[in-house]
Amino acid sequence: MSSQLHPWIVAALAVLAIACAGCAAPDQSATATASATDGDAAALLIRLQSEITAALEGLDDRLAYAAFDLGETDLNDDAARGILANLSATDPSIADCVAVDAGGTIVAAEPAAYRGAEGADIRGQDHVRHILATKRPIMSEVITVAEGFPAAVITAPIFTNESRFAGFAAVVFRPEDLIGGVAGPAANGTPYQVMVVQTDGRVLYDTDPAQVGRMTFEDPLYADYPELLDVARRVADERYGTATYRFAADGGQTVQKEIAWTTAGLHGVEWRVAVIRAVE
Numbered sequence: 001m002s003s004q005l006h007p008w009i010v011a012a013l014a015v016l017a018i019a020c021a022g023c024a025a026p027d028q029s030a031t032a033t034a035s036a037t038d039g040d041a042a043a044l045l046i047r048l049q050s051e052i053t054a055a056l057e058g059l060d061d062r063l064a065y066a067a068f069d070l071g072e073t074d075l076n077d078d079a080a081r082g083i084l085a086n087l088s089a090t091d092p093s094i095a096d097c098v099a100v101d102a103g104g105t106i107v108a109a110e111p112a113a114y115r116g117a118e119g120a121d122i123r124g125q126d127h128v129r130h131i132l133a134t135k136r137p138i139m140s141e142v143i144t145v146a147e148g149f150p151a152a153v154i155t156a157p158i159f160t161n162e163s164r165f166a167g168f169a170a171v172v173f174r175p176e177d178l179i180g181g182v183a184g185p186a187a188n189g190t191p192y193q194v195m196v197v198q199t200d201g202r203v204l205y206d207t208d209p210a211q212v213g214r215m216t217f218e219d220p221l222y223a224d225y226p227e228l229l230d231v232a233r234r235v236a237d238e239r240y241g242t243a244t245y246r247f248a249a250d251g252g253q254t255v256q257k258e259i260a261w262t263t264a265g266l267h268g269v270e271w272r273v274a275v276i277r278a279v280e
Contacts, residue, residue, distance in 0.1 A: 039261055041192055041275050048194065048273050049262045051182040055091075056266040059171050059178075060137065060154055066097070067156035067169040074107040075099040075158070076118075076165060084110035087171065093178035094171055095151055099158070101167040106146060120146040125134050131155045131168050139266045141198050145172055152211065154266065166203055175271075176212050179205035193276040196264075199236045204271060231259065235272050239263040244279075255279075 073080035096114035104123035127140035183194040194207040201216035248254040261274035
């Protein structure tokens with residue numbers, strides 16, 4: 001791995017250090033340094049972090065309001081289905097929304113195309129065990145959901161007017177679509193590739209759609225690139241940072257790339273958000 005970092009990646013690290021220390025925004029001197037770099041990667045990265053986090057929090061907020069309203073229903077009556085259907089229409093990344101009873105069984109799913117999931121016992125899923133035990137919201141990593149496809153799930157507890165725990169509501173969404181709505185416009189016209197990964201190495205989003213869904217530490221595509229795997233482990237373990245590595249995509253010429261990353265997420269689940277640029 002090269003020990004020489006280009007100016008933009010040094011500036012990115014400086015801005016990341018400030019942002020991850022808890023500042024609401026970088027100070028003027030850090031912003032000026034980042035703005036002077038080629039393509040302003042640091043500013044792009046901070047924008048991605050902020051807007052992806054805001055998109056997740058938006059889903060979470062709308063879900064919380066829906067869960068409150070569901071507390072006044074039977075969870076699978078017409079009123080409940082109307083609440084779930086309205087929630088599912090609020091964001092294009094949402095596949096469906098469900099109500100789950102206190103025993104961990106899906107009792108209502110909307111829109112109608114996903115009602116086949118009703119009756120599924122989902123107590124075996126980690127996030128379901130968490131909310132049933134703690135009665136607190138949580139976001140899952142990407143899993144194969146009861147509806148039969150890979151997705152992430154945000155859950156919120158449902159309480160009746162008598163403060164009895166009745167179950168929980170959940171938004172089932174596709175991270176690739178949610179992130180793409182942010183990353184596409186943000187990176188358009190820049191020289192940077194955007195990648196978002198889970199801490200287990202699963203690629204949630206990439207400028208190259210062929211990379212989405214790959215498991216970095218297991219995929220044969222990366223097996224011959226120990227330098228890349230070393231960087232991937234750093235990305236998984238560290239909340240922000242910078243590095244360089246060499247990689248040849250699609251059998252092409254090996255090139256050196258520089259990566260800067262930071263963290264977005266919700267309810268303690270972390271996504272690593274990265275910008276990457278080829279430098280030779």
